[in-house]
Amino acid sequence: MRRVQIECLGVFRELGDSIEVDVAGETIGDVRAALSKHLEQASQSELTSTLARSVFASGDQMCRDGDPCPDTVIAVLPPVAGG
Amino acid sequence: MELxxxxxxxxxxxxxxxGPCPQTGWDVRVADPTHGATSIFLGVVRNHNAGESAVAVDYDVHPGLAQKALTELCIELTARFPVKLWMIHSRGLVQVGExxxxxxxxxxxxxxxxxCVSDAIDALKVRVPIWKREIAPDASHRWLDGHSLRDDT
Structure with a gap:
């Protein structure tokens, strides 16, 4: 188990600008699972479907679920809506 | 202030x-003596969306990824079209009419x-990490849904 800091963007800012989750595993997919569990515990399960359509990033690099989780802050990016 | x-x-x-983007002066920025046409798109905050009233939109941005996505988009567009191109987007609060x-x-x-301008705004909306938080007249807010960046599903 490792603690990962997640930077929240878009609608995930409703959780705060950043949160920490305990991740059981080494991949971005494990971070996704940990955040999903956090949403349930924080009574924010309405964000679960948004999370399924969200991506993660480390710095200016997008991450896929199979990628190893870097030892940095991970940003969660919900569907984008600029313009 | 430019980020x-x-x-x-x-x-x-x-x-x-x-804050809001300047609405004038863009023709000068893309002026070129060999160019005979200028096209300018202004995206302006309106006072309604999906049947709800709005007074402003607060734009959230991932600066690093937005910079990367905007730059990649400009490189692609200027490779496809023989143009001189300017693209700028707001972060933070933008009032109706701005x-x-x-x-x-x-x-x-x-x-x-x-x-080029038409393709640029279409691509910007689905590729650049920017999010809209719409502000209602009673100061309540709602985040607008958008386009998923996932490519691994």
Missing amino acids: FERTDGEHFSCGLID ASVVIAASSAHRQDAIT
């Missing part, structure tokens, strides 16, 4: 700005500038 500005020094410039995005392009003949 960043990127340019290749010849074909394009792009950037993010805190511009949140400006895209300007000039070209020798009109079709390249017009098509």
